Amino acid sequence: MSSAFDMQEGCPATMRLFRAGEGITAAPEGVASGAFLVQMLLSSRTEGEMTAMRAFVPPGVVSHWHSHPRGQLLFVLDGVGLVQREGGEPVEIRTGDAVWFAPGERHWHGAAPVSPFSYLSVQPVMKGKAVEWLGPVEQEGFQR
Numbered sequence: 001m002s003s004a005f006d007m008q009e010g011c012p013a014t015m016r017l018f019r020a021g022e023g024i025t026a027a028p029e030g031v032a033s034g035a036f037l038v039q040m041l042l043s044s045r046t047e048g049e050m051t052a053m054r055a056f057v058p059p060g061v062v063s064h065w066h067s068h069p070r071g072q073l074l075f076v077l078d079g080v081g082l083v084q085r086e087g088g089e090p091v092e093i094r095t096g097d098a099v100w101f102a103p104g105e106r107h108w109h110g111a112a113p114v115s116p117f118s119y120l121s122v123q124p125v126m127k128g129k130a131v132e133w134l135g136p137v138e139q140e141g142f143q144r
Helices: none
Strands: 037-042 050-057 072-085 091-094 098-101 107-111 117-124
Touching: 050 072, 107 117
Parallel strands: none
Antiparallel strands: 037 050, 050 117, 072 091, 072 098, 072 107, 072 117
16 A cells, blocks of 8 residues: 555656645554644655655654654645754644754654644655654653
C-alpha cells in the first residue's frame, strides 16, 4: 500500500499547478502522536531535488523526532505550533514564522495543545531520502 510520504522518481519535468485542497490525504501512521493531513507538493528520490508538503495538524498532535539529511525549512501558514531541537527547549511559533533545521539536526514540530497548525515544509533529497524518522516525543512538560 502506498503512503502520502512515498517518494517519486523525480519532481515534475514541467510546470505543475497544485490547487488548494487538491490531493490532501492522511499522513502515514507512525510519524506523529496522532492523525493529521498532508498535501504532497513535490516528491522525489533524485539527489539534490526538493520535496515539499503542506501539513494540516490538529491541536496537540506533534511529529515524532526526525531529521533531514540536507536540512528543512518550515514556514507556518496558520495557527500556533511548537518546535524543539534535540537538547533545546520547545519554542512557540505562529503564522508567518519560518524555522530552519540544520542538516541532521534531530527535532520535532507540531500543533500547540489549543490551536490547529498548518505549515509548508521544504527539504532537499540526499541519497534518495529527505527525512529519517525516529521515536515518539515525550509530551509531558511542554503543554502550553
